[in-house]
Amino acid sequence: MGDLLAEIQNKTATVGVIGLGYVGLPLLLRFGDAGFPLIGFDVDSRKINALLHGEKYIKHIPIEPIQQFLSRQQLEVTLDFRRVREADCIVICVPTPLTDKMEPDLQYIVKTTETIAENLRPGQLVVLESTTYPGTTEELMLPRLQKTGLQVGRDFFLAFSPEREDPGNRNYHTGNIPKVVGGVTPACLERAQALYEHAITQVIPVSSTRVAELTKLLENIYRSVNIALVNELKVLALRMGIDIWEVIEAASTKPFGFTPFFPGPGLGGHCIPIDPFYLSWKAREYDFPTRFIQLAGEVNVSMPYYVLDRVIEALNERQKCLKGSEILVLGVAYKKDIDDDRESPSYAIMQLLLERGARVHYNDPHIPRLKPGRKHAFAQESVPLTQEILEKMDAVMILTDHSAYDYSWIVRHARLVIDTRNATKGVQDGREKIVKA
Ligand SMILES: NC(=O)c1ccc[n+]([C@@H]2O[C@H](COP(=O)([O-])OP(=O)(O)OC[C@H]3O[C@@H](n4cnc5c(N)ncnc54)[C@H](O)[C@@H]3O)[C@@H](O)[C@H]2O)c1
Incomplete structure (x- = not known):
């Protein structure tokens, strides 16, 4: 097992981003700009093909840097999830929708975790970025990853770091929006923090993955409640x-x-x-x-x-x-x-x-x-x-x-x-x- 912290410090650690959508793609670009070797994973062959052919599929995300990373062989994109093994740091940005009954649909996180577990090797860092309820990282991911016999905090590292994004905002982008990170153990936090500090201006460590998970939900609930308040007052005022x-x-x-x-x-x-x-x-x-x-x-x-x-x-x-x-x-x-x-x-x-x-x-x-x-x-x-x-x-x-x-x-x-x-x-x-x- 290599020394992950040293590999992160000297940027030889390969960063794998799973789910190349609105969140994953800009993050891939950030880690690319920071100088890390990259592998991008997605289950959608149209997205992988679009990237390989230099075609945009998200309007506000430029394709030129991706082409540059591909041509200088800093980046590979693939549908082959066995290659998760090649990544030293794995960042998960898959969807977390609701079911028709308005319940969490965690199938994408579960499937991704199971794929990672099949390919997990000592020395890897896994970070979940998808928005979810407090407890997901420790209750849903950790047992599946530890089933491999590898021990968290010693053999592999697990963390949660929510994504913050304001589409259309010209002042804030992935690189300069402060990022909250929580680890399952102190060693997990240390590695996740070190990774993000290379790509993000300000990293805010918190004491657990649950704190990080609930932080993201608080931010969004705060918006939802306040928007509801002004919506209700609009009806009354009119x-x-x-x-x-x-x-x-x-x-x-x-x-x-x-x-x-x-x-x-x-x-x-x-x-x-x-x-x-x-x-x-x-x-x-x-x-x-x-x-x-x-x-x-x-x-x-x-x-x-x-x-x-x-x-x-x-x-x-x-x-x-x-x-x-x-x-x-x-x-x-x-x-x-x-x-x-x-x-x-x-x-x-x-x-x-x-x-x-x-x-x-x-x-x-x-x-x-x-x-x-x-x-x-x-x-x-x-x-x-x-x-x-x-x-x-x-x-x-x-x-x-x-x-x-x-x-x-x-x-x-x-x-x-x-x-x-x-x-x-x-x-x-x-x-x-x-x-x-
Ligand atoms: N879009 C935002 O503004 C935003 C902001 C903050 C947080 N988030 C959260 O980030 C997460 C991702 O959101 P998004 O907007 O990027 O979604 P998205 O739909 O744009 O992208 C998700 C990508 O994951 C891929 N995918 C689905 N299942 C997969 C699997 N099993 N393995 C690999 N890839 C898979 C999809 O093909 C898609 O390309 C969600 O939890 C969302 O709540 C989104």
Whole structure:
């Protein structure tokens, strides 16, 4: 068994990243920039082939550095998981979705752990990055890895380090977002910390994998609860004739004790609508109802229904009914200026509109076509945003406030604009056509 710490220090340790998606791919690039030899693993042959042929599959992640790493033989990408044995440090970035019953779906972590166990050798470090409930690393992974007869903290090392990402944020990226790390033993922590310190500006060691696991969930629950709070207050404020966005702007001038969150048509993205339920599920083992998580979930899930009511009301005011109306949805990405539509509330709203007989079209400059997903069956192409289409629509709904849209021009040519994001704030002319929702 080589000296892993020394190999990490002199960057001869090979880093294997399992799961080359939104989290794994940027991480691979970071370790590559730091100078480590790399192996990238994925079960999706289209992703592996795309990387080998220099084709992008995630818009905001550049392909050129990957090509450079491949051509100078610093990186290999493969579908062959037996090669996990060649990696000294293995970082796992596989999905952690929910099942249809809103329970943690850990099949990807289990499968990956079993594959690693089949190939585990002395001296390896295994780090889980996927978001999950406290206890996953020690209860689910550790027994499977120790079944090999190898002892954690002595023969191999196991840690958890959650990923933090803010897609579309120009100031923060994988390399400069502080990273929390917890190890199963002090020796595990020492090695995981040493590895990340080469690639990440600031590493924050914590006392256990459970602390690291719960840290990530706290961060996401905090967002979910606060978004639910402003979403609920939005509904009340609009009923009271008060503009909630103006209220939030005013409250944001308080220099302490207030962090602004912004309402919208619901909650989207791969993390915030899903991760809190990992904790709710685990809490059941402790007879503990996680009421904030449940309540935030209820409020956020109800938002598309609220938006639907606002459209029906606004059409009604114009003596139109929803059935048969032509509706244009602007934005299916779950937040502005990104091409990620996972769990987007736009789908829930489009589905509700369709079920009530509306004719629904969409435009999103970042998402040219829709693929059928878990909760919807759309297979549509983004329609060009022209004056003609705006004039033809009974309602235009702003569901994602992409910067590429010219909101004054949209309002000028639309008959009715339902704005769920306060995107039309600066629009002067045609305000009578705007309905906030
Ligand atoms: N996307 C984010 O912004 C974000 C932020 C923080 C944390 N996370 C967490 O990171 C984890 C990964 O999320 P993501 O957004 O990168 O997902 P993703 O779907 O973009 O990528 C996951 C990759 O893993 C691959 N994969 C699936 N099963 C596999 C297996 N058995 N072996 C190897 N590869 C496998 C998939 O093909 C895919 O390429 C999740 O737990 C997620 O909650 C995501």
